[in-house]
Amino acid sequence: MVEHKDCSTTEKIAMDGLRVSGNLALMEVADRSYAGKHLSRMLGELAKAGVNMNLFIGGETQEEIRFACCVAASDGAHIKALMDPNPELRTGVELSAAVDLLALFPHCFDLKILGLGITALARAGIPLHGFCSSLSAITFVTDHTDLDQAIAALKGCFELGVETS
Amino acid sequence: MDDKKLILVVDDDPDLVEAISMKLASENYRVAKAYDGIQAWDRIREERPQLIILDVMMPNKNGYQVCKELKGDPQYKNITVVLLTAVGEAVTSTNYTHMDGKTALADEFIPKPIDLDSLMEIVKDYTR
Numbered sequence: 001m002v003e004h005k006d007c008s009t010t011e012k013i014a015m016d017g018l019r020v021s022g023n024l025a026l027m028e029v030a031d032r033s034y035a036g037k038h039l040s041r042m043l044g045e046l047a048k049a050g051v052n053m054n055l056f057i058g059g060e061t062q063e064e065i066r067f068a069c070c071v072a073a074s075d076g077a078h079i080k081a082l083m084d085p086n087p088e089l090r091t092g093v094e095l096s097a098a099v100d101l102l103a104l105f106p107h108c109f110d111l112k113i114l115g116l117g118i119t120a121l122a123r124a125g126i127p128l129h130g131f132c133s134s135l136s137a138i139t140f141v142t143d144h145t146d147l148d149q150a151i152a153a154l155k156g157c158f159e160l161g162v163e164t165s
Numbered sequence: 166m167d168d169k170k171l172i173l174v175v176d177d178d179p180d181l182v183e184a185i186s187m188k189l190a191s192e193n194y195r196v197a198k199a200y201d202g203i204q205a206w207d208r209i210r211e212e213r214p215q216l217i218i219l220d221v222m223m224p225n226k227n228g229y230q231v232c233k234e235l236k237g238d239p240q241y242k243n244i245t246v247v248l249l250t251a252v253g254e255a256v257t258s259t260n261y262t263h264m265d266g267k268t269a270l271a272d273e274f275i276p277k278p279i280d281l282d283s284l285m286e287i288v289k290d291y292t293r
Contacts, residue, residue, distance in 0.1 A: 016179070016198070016200070017179070017200055019177060019178070019179060019200070052251075103179065105179035105180075105183075106179060106183065134180045135180045135183050135184055136179040136180045136182065136183035137179045137180055162200050162201060162204055164177045164200050164201050164223070164224045164225070165224055
């Protein structure tokens with residue numbers, strides 16, 4: 001059992017819940033050769049293969065397209081099989097270890113929740129691979145090895161109704 | 166007494182629950198929310214919805230189990246169940262099949278990713 005002190009002196013914020021999506025593989029791409037069409041092709045191939053993405057974070061600069069996505073660990077093999085015969089798809093792709101998604105909901109468009117969440121994880125010394133907001137949730141991407149500590153850190157700041165995984 | 170029809174939305178994806186809830190609210194329905202099968206049963210007992218939009222793949226108790234229990238309970242069997250299905254033919258990371266859905270006795274099935282307009286048509290049909 002991991003215990004964690006509150007991240008602030010204020011009262012905990014009540015949330016409907018925390019959704020943990022575990023056993024995921026993280027695919028990170030930062031490559032200048034992805035001029036749009038390779039990325040589109042890759043996403044199309046993943047869709048055709050029925051690979052579900054739990055999270056997709058993307059961004060583009062003048063030099064490169066960067067994105068990260070999380071898929072079921074069991075789909076890591078599908079992705080490797082897609083990339084192996086296609087060197088242009090493989091370039092710059094890093095398929096890495098087990099991560100979890102911790103989604104607090106609902107955020108009710110309150111930036112304080114994002115700030116408290118990041119602060120709680122930082123104070124617990126938990127590295128973040130990324131975070132994002134969606135219609136209802138604020139999601140943090142953390143290493144699977146940090147799962148218990150990350151949940152404990154968030155529980156230090158938030159009163160969670162349901163905890164699903 | 167509020168005469169708006171009550172719809173229970175059950176899915177472990179909070180974004181999908183929110184999206185469906187917003188659409189239902191815009192169509193003048195009341196909405197209750199649950200994020201797993203056990204919480205769904207709590208809401209069913211507390212609020213007795215007229216229709217349930219129920220995801221299949223959920224933690225604690227999946228949608229097929231909830232539907233089977235509901236349809237086997239004389240007190241609740243008349244509640245309409247619309248199952249949201251993402252079965253093995255479409256998504257690699259599930260082992261559920263269409264047969265599971267048939268044995269669960271749901272009233273309707275909607276494949277994921279869902280088309281909100283189609284879902285609303287079904288909801289309207291069953292709540293007239």
